[in-house]
Amino acid sequence: xxxxxxxxxxxxxxxxxxxxxxxxxxxxxxxxxxxxxxxxxxxxxxxxxxxxxxxxxxxxxxxxxxxxxxxxxxxxxxxxxxxxxxxxxxxxxxxxxxxxxxxxxxxxxxxxxxxxxxxxxxxxxxxxxxxxxxxxxxxxxxxxxxxxxxxxxxxxxxxxxxxxxxxxxxxxxxxxxxxxxxxxxxxxxxxxxxxxxxxxxxxxxxxxxxxx
Amino acid sequence: xxxxxxxxxxxxxxxxxxxxxxxxxxxxxxxxxxxxxxxxxxxxxxxxxxxxxxxxxxxxxxxxxxxxxxxxxxxxxxxxxxxxxxxxxxxxxxxxxxxxxxxxxxxxxxxxxxxxxxxxxxxxxxxxxxxxxxxxxxxxxxxxxxxxxxxxxxxxxxxxxxxxxxxxxxxxxxxxxxxxxxxxxxxxxxxxxxxxxxxxxxxxxxxxxxxx
Amino acid sequence: xxxxxxxxxxxxxxxxxxxxxxxxxxxxxxxxxxxxxxxxxxxxxxxxxxxxxxxxxxxxxxxxxxxxxxxxxxxxxxxxxxxxxxxxxxxxxxxxxxxxxxxxxxxxxxxxxxxxxxxxxxxxxxxxxxxxxxxxxxxxxxxxxxxxxxxxxxxxxxxxxxxxxxxxxxxxxxxxxxxxxxxxxxxxxxxxxxxxxxxxxxxxxxxxxxxx
Amino acid sequence: xxxxxxxxxxxxxxxxxxxxxxxxxxxxxxxxxxxxxxxxxxxxxxxxxxxxxxxxxxxxxxxxxxxxxxxxxxxxxxxxxxxxxxxxxxxxxxxxxxxxxxxxxxxxxxxxxxxxxxxxxxxxxxxxxxxxxxxxxxxxxxxxxxxxxxxxxxxxxxxxxxxxxxxxxxxxxxxxxxxxxxxxxxxxxxxxxxxxxxxxxxxxxxxxxxxx
Numbered sequence: 052x053x054x055x056x057x058x059x060x061x062x063x064x065x066x067x068x069x070x071x072x073x074x075x076x077x078x079x080x081x082x083x084x085x086x087x088x089x090x091x092x093x094x095x096x097x098x099x100x101x102x103x104x105x106x107x108x109x110x111x112x113x114x115x116x117x118x119x120x121x122x123x124x125x126x127x128x129x130x131x132x133x134x135x136x137x138x139x140x141x142x143x144x145x146x147x148x149x150x151x152x153x154x155x156x157x158x159x160x161x162x163x164x165x166x167x168x169x170x171x172x173x174x175x176x177x178x179x180x181x182x183x184x185x186x187x188x189x190x191x192x193x194x195x196x197x198x199x200x201x202x203x204x205x206x207x208x209x210x211x212x213x214x215x216x217x218x219x220x221x222x223x224x225x226x227x228x229x230x231x232x233x234x235x236x237x238x239x240x241x242x243x244x245x246x247x248x249x250x251x252x253x254x255x256x257x258x259x260x261x262x263x
Numbered sequence: 264x265x266x267x268x269x270x271x272x273x274x275x276x277x278x279x280x281x282x283x284x285x286x287x288x289x290x291x292x293x294x295x296x297x298x299x300x301x302x303x304x305x306x307x308x309x310x311x312x313x314x315x316x317x318x319x320x321x322x323x324x325x326x327x328x329x330x331x332x333x334x335x336x337x338x339x340x341x342x343x344x345x346x347x348x349x350x351x352x353x354x355x356x357x358x359x360x361x362x363x364x365x366x367x368x369x370x371x372x373x374x375x376x377x378x379x380x381x382x383x384x385x386x387x388x389x390x391x392x393x394x395x396x397x398x399x400x401x402x403x404x405x406x407x408x409x410x411x412x413x414x415x416x417x418x419x420x421x422x423x424x425x426x427x428x429x430x431x432x433x434x435x436x437x438x439x440x441x442x443x444x445x446x447x448x449x450x451x452x453x454x455x456x457x458x459x460x461x462x463x464x465x466x467x468x469x470x471x472x473x474x475x
Numbered sequence: 476x477x478x479x480x481x482x483x484x485x486x487x488x489x490x491x492x493x494x495x496x497x498x499x500x501x502x503x504x505x506x507x508x509x510x511x512x513x514x515x516x517x518x519x520x521x522x523x524x525x526x527x528x529x530x531x532x533x534x535x536x537x538x539x540x541x542x543x544x545x546x547x548x549x550x551x552x553x554x555x556x557x558x559x560x561x562x563x564x565x566x567x568x569x570x571x572x573x574x575x576x577x578x579x580x581x582x583x584x585x586x587x588x589x590x591x592x593x594x595x596x597x598x599x600x601x602x603x604x605x606x607x608x609x610x611x612x613x614x615x616x617x618x619x620x621x622x623x624x625x626x627x628x629x630x631x632x633x634x635x636x637x638x639x640x641x642x643x644x645x646x647x648x649x650x651x652x653x654x655x656x657x658x659x660x661x662x663x664x665x666x667x668x669x670x671x672x673x674x675x676x677x678x679x680x681x682x683x684x685x686x687x
Numbered sequence: 688x689x690x691x692x693x694x695x696x697x698x699x700x701x702x703x704x705x706x707x708x709x710x711x712x713x714x715x716x717x718x719x720x721x722x723x724x725x726x727x728x729x730x731x732x733x734x735x736x737x738x739x740x741x742x743x744x745x746x747x748x749x750x751x752x753x754x755x756x757x758x759x760x761x762x763x764x765x766x767x768x769x770x771x772x773x774x775x776x777x778x779x780x781x782x783x784x785x786x787x788x789x790x791x792x793x794x795x796x797x798x799x800x801x802x803x804x805x806x807x808x809x810x811x812x813x814x815x816x817x818x819x820x821x822x823x824x825x826x827x828x829x830x831x832x833x834x835x836x837x838x839x840x841x842x843x844x845x846x847x848x849x850x851x852x853x854x855x856x857x858x859x860x861x862x863x864x865x866x867x868x869x870x871x872x873x874x875x876x877x878x879x880x881x882x883x884x885x886x887x888x889x890x891x892x893x894x895x896x897x898x899x
Contacts, residue, residue, distance in 0.1 A: 078454040079390040174861035225386035242714040290666035291602040437598035502878040649810035
């Protein structure tokens, strides 16, 4: 992505953020969005903290290095920048999206005891990177929420190495993280996982299904 | 907020009202919105009564004093102006929003017997003013609805002093009130509480959860 | 409404129809909308049959007399014009809206055996014409669907005289009719009744509520 | 449809695709859309594979012959082109739409064991081609999903001849196919079937209904 002009990256991320807000996935200043600007030196652009995502614009992003130190931009980077940095490193993700939807919040609670959930047999899964058939079992880890970002990032790091095939994970009572090697792929993963979480949550709301 | 030009306040409130209508939170002339114009002398701008919030514009607001007497503007102020005045006084709120969503209506009935509900453990709560962690228990009072606005305002006044930490309350079978020291904060509180009410209502719709 | 210029009436009705389509209340050519142009002589403007309501424009309306005979316009008037004419006469309605929403369809089936449902205790009911308090019991009749429009219109006529206070009714497995003395009032009634039907349907989806 | 100018066909299909995306029926590159350009020689225009349907434009379509061989356009035709070709042939469909909605996915699983579901007694069914009354029983087949498109197309072919009256079918865990002799009819069928699937799914979520 070195050839992408910087401002285009932030324009695309801001547009994605506003669209997540419009879908109810990033209300009340929740949600954060990042992309790798360059790998050498490592530079990540990430949303500043505390913003209304319905009014997210390109100058609401900051550029940080691999340690999260601010290189450029105004305000504080999102408190969850440490999580983005882990994903950029261990998954080689170039785009990382974090949303708080109603269904991801609900399903994260329903599946907290099992530390995750299987999503299986759906055609929609084929849109996930590397998946070739609906005959696929996707494990979506659920990780306990934590305000200590260093500790949380290290728990996530461990979970990611235990589940090397996972395309995302849920933070309990909090929301979804997903990523991709490009913005387009991360957006696809986001839509697919949010879709599947809605399918899972609504299916559990059907008594004949959930009582079996 | 004394430095904000008056017309900008009403422009922002009208925009917020139309956006609430578009989300289904202020259908059929329901909902009302206010903001403090100045504290000394006390002036509140508030929606006129009986308006279609899908067509709410700046000249649909009236300015009233601390007693609710009209200082400026056409039409009658919202019947619930007395409630707005209580909130402006006892919570020092500078923006006060009242919405009628499907989920706030449903949850207000589900929690009427307990006179409120606890919302606990959700990251989204961190967006409420003064909350620093998802390890937070938010009490959302449910107050019996009443057409006698003087009596209702005094019941609300008492409930607010019993629950000094509350960021909003529900009127039973009626809807949500929330507020903030700025328009931005009140909007954030509104989105967060409506989000949480949807999470609570949908979680209660899942048999394995609600039967436990 | 004699002073309203004709074309404005159809412009407003077409806008309302497109907005109902956008909300999912008039999909697949369903739904029809009318307004009284004049009382003496009696002229009603009503949607032509078989139209995509997402593309409803003013020239998609026809004008008919009190017997439903076409006075002006292209195409056939909606098959349900006879129902509109009954409402214009016995309720003195000047605007009549018929929608097919998911929740009105579901609730009409749930309440078919009782030939209707009570909606009670909700603040939103205060927006219905003549209702002054949430302490109100609104009976929403459910009438069996029928393809014989003359017979259906006469069953509706009888139901309306049995329930002189009703602000609307459901056709079973079909949808909602509501009306008002003005377009604004009919729109308000539509939003309020659709809101209440969603509240009723979702409340019934909550096991602890529906099993009691 | 020979008289329709080619580019208009793709403009209309692209618009429909974007509108399906906006409704959540074609997220994450899912969904595909086609129309017959001419019958003699047979030419079908169909979406290229792997596209974000929120950004579907006329040049994202390819033209293929009756065997699926590309005649014109960039990229690969949708993997499911074989299914479109069967429908164009055995149903004489001139427009074929395939969507992945939450409700079609859920209902396809609920009705998989019975290989389909009856939808009966709803006024909305009258909008299906050839249906004259709500007193109609529509069988919507559910076909097992398969990544082998030749095999899947032949199973679909057989199912279509067993159910000559069907206006659509579900692929299990995958989504809906529907069609029409014109784009307008296919769009109507799509909206009607998606509406009915939502009604069916939500009705099954109501305990008193689903427990009976």
